[in-house]
Amino acid sequence: MNEIVTTPWHLTAPSFEEIGEAASRIRGVLVKTPLLESERLNARLGGRLLVKAEGLQRTGSFKARGAWNRLSLLSAEERARGVVAFSSGNHAQAVAWTGRRLGIGTVVIAMPADAPAAKIERTRGWGAEVVLYDRATEDRETLGHRLAEERNLILVPPYDDRRVIAGAGTLGLEVAQQAAAMGATPEALLVCCAGGGLTAGCALALETVLPGARVFAVEPEGFDDTTRSLAAGKRLGNAPGTTSICDAVLAPMPGALTFSINAPRLGGGLVVSDAEALAAMRVALEEFGLVVEPGGAVALAAALSERLPIAGHTVAVALTGANVDPGIYQRALFLST
Amino acid sequence: MNEIVTTPWHLTAPSFEEIGEAASRIRGVLVKTPLLESERLNARLGGRLLVKAEGLQRTGSFKARGAWNRLSLLSAEERARGVVAFSSGNHAQAVAWTGRRLGIGTVVIAMPADAPAAKIERTRGWGAEVVLYDRATEDRETLGHRLAEERNLILVPPYDDRRVIAGAGTLGLEVAQQAAAMGATPEALLVCCAGGGLTAGCALALETVLPGARVFAVEPEGFDDTTRSLAAGKRLGNAPGTTSICDAVLAPMPGALTFSINAPRLGGGLVVSDAEALAAMRVALEEFGLVVEPGGAVALAAALSERLPIAGHTVAVALTGANVDPGIYQRALFLST
Numbered sequence: 001m002n003e004i005v006t007t008p009w010h011l012t013a014p015s016f017e018e019i020g021e022a023a024s025r026i027r028g029v030l031v032k033t034p035l036l037e038s039e040r041l042n043a044r045l046g047g048r049l050l051v052k053a054e055g056l057q058r059t060g061s062f063k064a065r066g067a068w069n070r071l072s073l074l075s076a077e078e079r080a081r082g083v084v085a086f087s088s089g090n091h092a093q094a095v096a097w098t099g100r101r102l103g104i105g106t107v108v109i110a111m112p113a114d115a116p117a118a119k120i121e122r123t124r125g126w127g128a129e130v131v132l133y134d135r136a137t138e139d140r141e142t143l144g145h146r147l148a149e150e151r152n153l154i155l156v157p158p159y160d161d162r163r164v165i166a167g168a169g170t171l172g173l174e175v176a177q178q179a180a181a182m183g184a185t186p187e188a189l190l191v192c193c194a195g196g197g198l199t200a201g202c203a204l205a206l207e208t209v210l211p212g213a214r215v216f217a218v219e220p221e222g223f224d225d226t227t228r229s230l231a232a233g234k235r236l237g238n239a240p241g242t243t244s245i246c247d248a249v250l251a252p253m254p255g256a257l258t259f260s261i262n263a264p265r266l267g268g269g270l271v272v273s274d275a276e277a278l279a280a281m282r283v284a285l286e287e288f289g290l291v292v293e294p295g296g297a298v299a300l301a302a303a304l305s306e307r308l309p310i311a312g313h314t315v316a317v318a319l320t321g322a323n324v325d326p327g328i329y330q331r332a333l334f335l336s337t
Numbered sequence: 338m339n340e341i342v343t344t345p346w347h348l349t350a351p352s353f354e355e356i357g358e359a360a361s362r363i364r365g366v367l368v369k370t371p372l373l374e375s376e377r378l379n380a381r382l383g384g385r386l387l388v389k390a391e392g393l394q395r396t397g398s399f400k401a402r403g404a405w406n407r408l409s410l411l412s413a414e415e416r417a418r419g420v421v422a423f424s425s426g427n428h429a430q431a432v433a434w435t436g437r438r439l440g441i442g443t444v445v446i447a448m449p450a451d452a453p454a455a456k457i458e459r460t461r462g463w464g465a466e467v468v469l470y471d472r473a474t475e476d477r478e479t480l481g482h483r484l485a486e487e488r489n490l491i492l493v494p495p496y497d498d499r500r501v502i503a504g505a506g507t508l509g510l511e512v513a514q515q516a517a518a519m520g521a522t523p524e525a526l527l528v529c530c531a532g533g534g535l536t537a538g539c540a541l542a543l544e545t546v547l548p549g550a551r552v553f554a555v556e557p558e559g560f561d562d563t564t565r566s567l568a569a570g571k572r573l574g575n576a577p578g579t580t581s582i583c584d585a586v587l588a589p590m591p592g593a594l595t596f597s598i599n600a601p602r603l604g605g606g607l608v609v610s611d612a613e614a615l616a617a618m619r620v621a622l623e624e625f626g627l628v629v630e631p632g633g634a635v636a637l638a639a640a641l642s643e644r645l646p647i648a649g650h651t652v653a654v655a656l657t658g659a660n661v662d663p664g665i666y667q668r669a670l671f672l673s674t
Contacts, residue, residue, distance in 0.1 A: 028518065028519065028520070031371055031373060032371070033371065034368055034369070034370065034371055034393055036368060036393060039434075040459075040462065053393065055626040056371055056373060056390065056625065056626060056627075060626055097376075122377075125377065181365060182365065183365070282663065285628050285663060285666070286663060288393065288659075289392040289393060289397055289627060289628040289629070289659025289660075290393075290626060290627065290628065291622055291626040291627065291628060292626070322625075322626025323626075326619065326622060326623060326670070326671070329622070330667065330670070330671045333663070333667070334663070334667045334671075
């Protein structure tokens with residue numbers, strides 16, 4: 001007798017309608033971050049580069065979109081139980097902030113002990129209980145599941161959840177709408193990629209509203225799991241022990257759900273060095289007056305390094321996070337060259 | 338026999354309708370900069386602080402609003418003649434950028450020789466001819482008028498012009514609309530003040546759309562001409578030889594037109610120190626991920642220093658410019674404390 005194995009609902013792809021519903025949910029709560037451009041950059045690249053300033057989002061990163069959508073959909077009973085998440089810092093702050101805004105009493109966040117101090121402090125500042133773990137010896141997913149089990153909490157995954165992906169997809173929806181209002185039709189959208197949730201959400205949004213555009217996943221060197229997985233047609237992990245300044249985008253391997261969405265849809269993966277991320281942070285400061293954290297700058301870095309031909313094309317990139325310690329920002333921008 | 342002296346049309350106040358027309362003109366060309374807030378700041382101040390991120394505007398400051406509105410209204414004959422402006426840097430870039438976008442062949446800008454290098458370079462980058470002058474020995478208005486006369490150019494004043502003021506007023510209009518969308522009703526709007534054009538435009542916009550709100554002019558120490566003039570009921574100048582890091586807001590005295598608009602309408606003037614402006618620049622970085630130049634930070638500085646009571650109130654401030662040399666930004670933020 002065969003057992004029928006069904007994938008749980010939350011581990012299947014959201015519909016386009018769910019992304020639209022997420023957009024309605026965040027309206028008036030989250031920031032419709034502007035889509036900017038610089039004619040100086042356009043002239044330098046010979047094309048048109050549209051830059052989504054998502055570091056201006058609540059809690060300083062795109063993660064607020066997925067967190068708000070997921071937590072808004074909790075039942076009253078689930079809210080009463082509380083939530084747990086694991087994150088290097090941006091999903092942490094997003095879940096903690098949303099939890100407080102929605103009046104969820106218990107919010108527990110597992111964070112790596114080497115996460116930026118400002119991210120840990122701000123997560124605590126929103127009233128969350130932070131549990132620190134060792135990135136080298138402990139598995140964050142196991143820890144998250146154990147905390148959920150032991151304390152009867154709802155686990156809010158950083159990417160492998162259809163409601164989180166639908167929330168992230170609202171960024172792609174906004175880019176398409178804002179580009180149209182500027183008379184621009186992006187042929188590509190470049191976004192940072194760790195677990196692949198933002199990539200997946202944007203790919204699902206654009207295949208309906210901007211079917212001529214392809215989404216690319218941008219990763220830092222040493223953490224190019226999605227790029228290699230897309231090429232191999234199966235999920236591959238990163239070598240252990242690698243480091244990068246791009247703390248926000250260091251996932252061990254692509255998510256199962258996100259990879260199943262991304263594999264047939266993405267234009268591919270692009271890989272940038274830490275030095276290129278730093279150069280992009282400087283350009284964001286000089287051309288847009290925007291502070292960007294290293295992980296939030298990788299998509300712009302890929303465009304500036306012309307990993308993809310920009311000349312003669314219209315390309316959108318997302319600056320996805322601004323959560324950088326001022327001291328690290330100073331070192332990164334001014335002392336590294 | 339009495340001679341009837343009439344004020345030229347362009348030196349009289351714009352109507353509210355003209356501000357609305359300016360808003361239509363800039364739509365799709367300039368950036369609808371976001372109105373942001375930080376719950377951490379709100380908690381610290383005990384009130385609600387709304388922050389208009391106008392450094393994200395084209396050319397990095399609110400000056401693009403007035404320049405675009407004024408230059409759009411030139412006749413074909415005037416466009417063919419060309420324009421001249423005098424400015425320490427932000428109006429310069431705005432006029433140069435707008436001139437290029439509108440296909441105006443001749444754009445001449447008189448700038449002080451001690452203006453930030455990046456501002457001079459960028460003004461030239463938009464194709465303008467820059468004429469440098471000595472701030473201590475030459476009068477910029479006289480120079481501007483002479484250049485206009487000698488070369489048959491249209492003078493585009495930085496503030497004393499009803500079309501420039503109407504353009505600047507669109508910022509106030511947007512703040513009112515965006516605050517309403519956030520469920521907020523500002524009781525005050527704080528903006529930086531040099532010649533008084535932004536202050537005047539916002540005061541005219543808000544008296545119609547948000548009549549319960551009062552506009553305050555914020556100035557750096559040593560350049561508090563509007564604050565003292567409002568108190569005295571007549572235009573007073575600043576003492577010569579004073580300096581401030583707030584290069585964007587160092588006008589010699591209030592404009593005749595702007596003061597006539599501001600005197601009966603403003604809530605008053607507020608004065609901040611260079612150190613307070615620097616502290617506000619740090620807060621903009623840490624809380625919003627925004628780069629702000631010193632002169633663009635004075636309104637936020639006034640709010641943070643509680644020159645006006647914020648506790649229990651809703652107050653909006655404009656971060657009006659982001660044009661800072663990276664080297665100066667580094668020194669300002671990291672080496673001054």
